[in-house]
Amino acid sequence: MGACAAPPGLQDEAGTKSETAAVSLPCGLPILHFRRITALLVAAGEPVFRDRPHATDVRLDNYIEVMPASAVPRSWTPEQATSLAPDSASLKAAQGLASARKWTSLGHDDRFVWGLAQGSGKDPYQSQIDLDEPAFKCSCPSRKFPCKHGLGLLLLHASQPVPEAARPAWVEEWAAKRAERVAKAEAKAAQPAEAPDPAAQARRREKRQANMAAGLAFLDGWLRDLARQGFASLQGATYAFWDEAARRLVDAQAPGLARRLKLLSSLTGSAASEEQLLAGLGRLHLLVSAAQRREALTPEWQEEIDAQLGWTSDQDELRTRTGEQAVWFTAAQTSSEESGVITRTTYLFAENRPPALVLEFSHASQALASTLALGRSCSGELVRFPGVRAERALFKGPSSDAERPALRCLDSCAELLAAHAEQLAANPWRDELPTLVRLTPAFDSSGWRLQDATGALLPLARDFAARWELLACSGGHPVALCGLWNGFHFRPLSLLTAEGAASFSP
């Protein structure tokens, strides 16, 4: 543990003068506002967050244009189709079905693709896809979604478009049902929802608040114990040490805190991650402090703290809000699985808007079939979750395919650092910056990096596996990427191409 020496970038050089302002974070600690390199803003101990005076000094949309707008074809690419597979077995089976020989009565029109697949039964399975969503329907008995027939049909259509034809009756029937369902949903949305019992709701909330308060007190004590004993003691910490604390927080109905703690536990055991671990523990302390004095904060910060602790937002209510109408480009998608639940994170970018994250959840055996497929651009309305500088958002349907917006990529490391610093100054828990960059990957004995034209570099995440793929795509020249910068490492998520985007995972 040797990570608390002077921050290496803090140099007293020309152009790095400190700035002061009466600004503090909700925890009461002075806010760090970073302009280009750094300027420390010292608060006078004001308990309430106030507007920052230099918020516009560094703009998130301060990009250099590298990706002109281009038409994105409506058709699905094989990669996009592959990304919908619920598991590798389904994908393998679907790949076997992605051959015209396996199908009869194949056809498609501007919205639907359909075909008959001979299965083990007497009658062939009727498989059909609504490409708009996409939505799948198949008469096979599989419980997987999409089933191998649906996925195989989409893969086939993506690689060699099936012939254009008039919809058969069974497709027409489904199309009519879908239209009916949409109409019903719209009608239902128009009706005022039945209000839940406010008294019972208040009781439940009160009980959870009490649980969370106990959880916060526990975590505060846990952190203080660490501070008392010294952080060198973390070197020998076992899995149980972290897991037990995380479970206490889950019991206290504070899943946000538990998740942060689990993420920190993954940083132990490596000298290279110590700085990150200690910075993360500091940030966790800020969160505990802020939550313990929640009532003194502005509504905006209260909502932010609630989200950080793990309170969920009422998505139905969010849908009623007016959002940001724009053309949203799906620049990257990641999936993670925990306890049988798959979380898919979609990174959306639009012209002159901060990036947005859409989280979707599904059971491990079922894929998420969503409009937001990697590399596609959709015109639609997006509502951000409550909070300060919120990234998480909800994509309101319906949407339609659109030309890709004229997105801009940062081509200088200094600009990226400035944008990240500005984001952290606005919200210390927004520690990962989703961004589009155009930099050159390189490596030597000290590791892999992304470098700009001035020679400035960003280290690449050590566990980023597709390093050679990245290098191959760049050919030693700047390459457009979507990725995350966390102040320590850049993690590429996808490669931006003329056609859209490509994932680095196989």
Added chain:
Amino acid sequence: MPSFQQTVLLGTERMSAPPTAPHPALAPAWELLDWTSDRERALLEGLALVGGTRTAAQLSAQGPALPAGATAESAAEAPAAAAALLPQLLSGDFRPLLGEWLALCGSRGLILPPLALPRVLAAATRTEKEALAAVLGERGRWLLRQNPDWHNLLAADSAPPDNAWEEGSPAERLAWLRARRRSAPEAARLAVQKGWASESADFREELLALFAENLGLADEPFLVTCLGDRRKGARQGAQRLLATLDGSALATRLRERAARLVSYQKGFLSKKLELEPPAAFDPAWKADALEEKAPAGLGEKAFWAQQILSCAPFQDLRARTQLDTETLCNLASKGEWGELLLHSWFLSLDLFPDAELAADLLRRVLAGSLKPPHGLQRHAVVERLLPLCPVAERWRLVLDHGEEGLLAWQCLHLLGEAPEKGQPARLLALLAPALRQGTVPGGAPQAVLAARHLPLGLREEAARRVHRDEGLTRTADCFLRALDLRATLHASFNVSKGPLHP
């Protein structure tokens, strides 16, 4: 005053005094920390300040100058639909089809998409390197130079640096010698001769094997000295080289001895091919690296005769007797020493490849009229002889004898392209029973290899032949899926028929 770093490590319990701010820029904030009444809180807030500063306020470091990038491509990338098939071909059952992907891509003058390059380079084997080299493009060649592992994959045949012989690893020294034997055989031999005595016995054997390249009479004096090497393998290596070197004294001696051992008698009604084994081991033979002691199971005289005969070309006998291969083999098989003669000729094929002789001997082995030579299994005989036969003969042999011992399955990789229409369909008929019953030797990978060797026009018939009412076996399913995948692969390159089966 202690540093903040010390305090973080040791904790507030062992804190003697409040730590100093780790950087002057943090000093104003540092003053607000309460190190007196709540030390733990002060430490945690200090951690937040330093961590936040480190996370957000660092200058980016400066990297070294970037290496030159790849030059622009002149060839187009393979279509996206074809590239999308690569993950299936790079792992699992369909791996044998990667070669076809590469060949198709190369035949259309296309190159691998950059994103696929690392996985293909990591997976490619030496047998695929030629096809791979054709589809690398500028980007691929640039990438090879960045990674020594990949560079070696394709550069093994290129000349290693000049100092590799003196300073390189054993593999690099062998690569150096291989390259030099090609470009400057004299200089290569002199370099070997210079340090010959100090080389290890194993390495001497490996070095001698490389002299087959550009072998000439100038090499004879050195090779003659090697006939007396301490290592048996090295002696025999030199003997084999000299035996194949036209005009060498040893080759002449061995041929004369072989001619003396085998006599052809042409009577009024019959012809005879007789072997007269040597009565005793001539001490002079030792200098020619002939061994005196026979291995277990073989008589001394037979062993001496076999050594001599296997070092002489069968062609000599054909020329001397004016008989064709089949007649000679038939005559030999009727004599007392028939099997010894045929086995000796079989061994001579290693030094003197002879398509006719290989086909005749293989036909006899497959028909059961000739036992495999001492210590060899039938499949090893097939592996050695079939590649020596012309492609048309290979197909004839496999189609005639394919049902026995699943020969067709064993020989798939040796068959090459079918010379006659109708032969692939006959091959399919031979392969189908094992697919239908799930008894394919080698399982799924072999089933995919079978699909690789059949024209796509046979897909329907293949599906019919392997069909089973109770459902397809796993190997049959794999076989049909491989055929389908090949069809998709060809379609993705926008061709109706692949170059492998025109």
